[in-house]
Amino acid sequence: xxxxVARERALDAAEELFYGRGVQAVGMDDVRSxxxxxLKRLYxxxxxxxxxxxxxxxxxxxxxxxxxxxxVEERHGARERILAVYDWLGRWFDEPGFxxxxxxxxxxxxxxxxxxxxERVRAHKRAFREYLxxxxxxxxxxxxxxxxxxxxxEGAMVTAGxxxxxxxxxxxxxxxRLLVRAA
Amino acid sequence: xxxxVARERALDAAEELFYGRGVQAVGMDDVRSxxxxxLKRLYxxxxxxxxxxxxxxxxxxxxxxxxxxxxVEERHGARERILAVYDWLGRWFDEPGFxxxxxxxxxxxxxxxxxxxxERVRAHKRAFREYLxxxxxxxxxxxxxxxxxxxxxEGAMVTAGxxxxxxxxxxxxxxxRLLVRAA
DNA sequence: CCCTGTGGAGAACGCACGTTCTCCGCCTGC
DNA sequence: GCAGGCGGAGAACGTGCGTTCTCCACAGGG
Numbered sequence: 001x002x003x004x005v006a007r008e009r010a011l012d013a014a015e016e017l018f019y020g021r022g023v024q025a026v027g028m029d030d031v032r033s034x035x036x037x038x039l040k041r042l043y044x045x046x047x048x049x050x051x052x053x054x055x056x057x058x059x060x061x062x063x064x065x066x067x068x069x070x071x072v073e074e075r076h077g078a079r080e081r082i083l084a085v086y087d088w089l090g091r092w093f094d095e096p097g098f099x100x101x102x103x104x105x106x107x108x109x110x111x112x113x114x115x116x117x118x119e120r121v122r123a124h125k126r127a128f129r130e131y132l133x134x135x136x137x138x139x140x141x142x143x144x145x146x147x148x149x150x151x152x153x154e155g156a157m158v159t160a161g162x163x164x165x166x167x168x169x170x171x172x173x174x175x176x177r178l179l180v181r182a183a
Numbered sequence: 184x185x186x187x188v189a190r191e192r193a194l195d196a197a198e199e200l201f202y203g204r205g206v207q208a209v210g211m212d213d214v215r216s217x218x219x220x221x222l223k224r225l226y227x228x229x230x231x232x233x234x235x236x237x238x239x240x241x242x243x244x245x246x247x248x249x250x251x252x253x254x255v256e257e258r259h260g261a262r263e264r265i266l267a268v269y270d271w272l273g274r275w276f277d278e279p280g281f282x283x284x285x286x287x288x289x290x291x292x293x294x295x296x297x298x299x300x301x302e303r304v305r306a307h308k309r310a311f312r313e314y315l316x317x318x319x320x321x322x323x324x325x326x327x328x329x330x331x332x333x334x335x336x337e338g339a340m341v342t343a344g345x346x347x348x349x350x351x352x353x354x355x356x357x358x359x360r361l362l363v364r365a366a
Numbered sequence: 367c368c369c370t371g372t373g374g375a376g377a378a379c380g381c382a383c384g385t386t387c388t389c390c391g392c393c394t395g396c
Numbered sequence: 397g398c399a400g401g402c403g404g405a406g407a408a409c410g411t412g413c414g415t416t417c418t419c420c421a422c423a424g425g426g
Contacts, residue, residue, distance in 0.1 A: 022295045024207055027383055038404050039385085049384065099295060107345055108291025112205045112282065118345075125345055148358035151338030151351060158337050162290055162301075162308055168334060175331035175362060182365045210413055221374050222415085232414065 007045050009035045014056045019102050023053055023109055050114060053106070057120045060102055065127060078139035079180055082149065083173055085132070089153060090169030093160040100161020104154075128153070141183050148179055190228050192218045197239045202285050206236055206292055233297060236289070240303045243285055248310060261322035262363055265332065266356055268315070272336060273352030276343040283344020287337075311336070324366050331362055 013035035017026040028049055032039050046052040068088055075084045092098060099105070103121040110117040132153070133146035156172035159165075196218035200209040211232055215222050229235040251271055258267045275281065282288070290304040315336070316329035339355035342348075 020295065022292065024292070025296050028385080029383075039406085040403070043385070100291070104287065104341055104345075105291035105294075108283070108288035109205065109207070111288075111345070112203070113208050122345055125342070144354065144357065147351075147354040148335075148361075151342060151355050151358065152331075152334050153338070154341050155334030155336070155338035158287055158341050159308070159334060162287075162294070162304055168330075171327065171330040172334050174327065175334065175358075178331075178362055178365045179358060182361045211415080212413075222376085223373070226415070 003045070006035075006037045006041050010037045010042055010045060010052070011055060011059055013037075014052055015060060018053065018056055019060075019105075020097060020099060023106060028052075050116060053110070053114075054116055054120055057103065057106060057117065057124070061120070061124045061127070064124075065131065069131070072135070078135070082132075082135050082139060082176060082180060085135070085149070085153065086156070086169050086173035086176060089156055089160075089172070090166050093156075093166035093169055098160070098164075101154075101157040104158055105161070125154075139180065141180060145179060145183050149176055152176055152179075186228070189218075189220045189224050193220045193225055193228060193235070194238060194242055196220075197235050198243060201236065201239050202243075202282060202288075203280060206289060211235075233299065236293070236297075237299055237303055240286065240289060240300065240307070244303070244307045244310070247285075247307075248314065252314070255318070261318070265315075265318050265322060265363060266360060268318070268332070268336065269339070269352050269356035269359060272339055272343075272355070273349050276339075276349035276352055281343070281347075284337075284340040287341055288344070308337075322363065324363060328362060328366050332359055335359055335362075 010031060014026075014031050017030055017034060028039065028042060031037075031052070032042060035042075037045075042052070046055060068085065071088045072081045072084045075081045103124045106117055107121040111121065112118075129146065129150045132149045133143070136143070136146040136149060152172040152175050156168040159168040193214060197209075197214050200213055200217060211222065211225060214220075214235070215225060218225075220228075225235070229238060251268065254271045255264045255267045258264045286304040286307045289300055293300040294304065295301075312329065312333045315332045316326070319326070319329040319332060335355040335358050339351035342351040
């Protein structure tokens with residue numbers, strides 16, 4: 001098996017397991033049996049579990065933001081695009097297996113013990129925040145609005161994760177609509 | 184040492200350690216040496232670590248909500264009280280050792296593996312949500328506003344925890360002010 | 367003075383898991 | 397056909413930790 005193929009398979013398995021059960025509840029052996037990549041190979045590709053966790057967060061980060069951006073770009077109108085963010089969140093929340101925000105969960109689990117992981121979580125949130133800032137700027141809204149939209153999105157993610165409901169996306173969307181209108 | 188004293192000391196130590204480092208990073212032996220309560224006693228009081236975690240979350244829940252309510256009750260005017268919630272959050276975020284919301288962190292860490300812990304997190308968030316609902320009702324605001332205020336507060340907590348800044352409290356307060364005015 | 371029970375200190379046990387090692391089959395180049 | 401090395405399976409190792417057990421000091425009642 002090609003090395004890059006093994007890497008993808010390992011990351012596929014790691015993502016599903018880490019996200020679904022939490023990082024600490026998943027052993028390297030679980031990743032091995034779910035991916036079919038031998039332990040030896042796993043440790044060649046990722047010299048420690050922490051590296052695998054970082055790679056998981058990084059790959060998921062780019063995919064997550066790409067999918068969000070692709071969904072948003074389909075909408076026309078700067079304000080419509082802002083609201084599209086919450087529509088996309090609502091779809092995400094409704095997906096089977098949704099268990100909250102992978103980065104918030106990872107931060108709760110490892111943020112205190114692993115600075116690399118904490119740093120990746122911060123980088124992801126910073127990027128998302130900047131994306132919302134850019135959407136707000138395109139809509140000609142004051143700079144402060146980006147931060148408010150961000151807080152609504154974060155609150156929706158964490159609440160949807162804990163309650164298992166997609167409703168927070170609608171609540172956040174409605175709040176965003178009012179904020180954009182009022183600003 | 185009296186049994187109830189031992190229980191309090193154990194919970195004091197557990198709270199500081201669990202909150203500061205995460206639950207899984209703290210061993211029962213750490214709780215023992217930090218509290219001065221022997222392992223035997225610890226296991227008499229809390230037959231398993233999970234019970235200690237539950238007790239930690241429960242005691243912190245009542246204290247957290249009492250302190251919030253006490254702070255809010257000092258303000259006059261229904262809308263002022265709503266904004267006081269975010270002022271209180273800002274003070275909390277600025278406290279030394281602040282590491283985000285204990286329940287969100289615990290959910291990220293244990294939510295997938297421990298239903299009792301997940302249930303306590305849900306109960307805490309439900310109670311906080313209902314508290315905001317009651318504040319919104321007293322201000323004569325539409326029922327939907329409570330949920331929006333809740334999402335802002337959750338977003339602020341999680342963002343303050345990850346970034347280590349108290350600024351999200353101000354951003355959330357400003358957003359809440361606009362939402363209350365617009366509603 | 368002994369017997370009993372309570373509680374503390376810390377060793378011991380069992381298990382899970384991150385990481386490494388051993389063994390062996392198989393493929394490739396001669 | 398064969399030497400050498402690459403890779404897989406899984407055992408082995410070390411450690412950490414939840415939980416229990418052992419041993420002992422000591423207080424109180426006969």
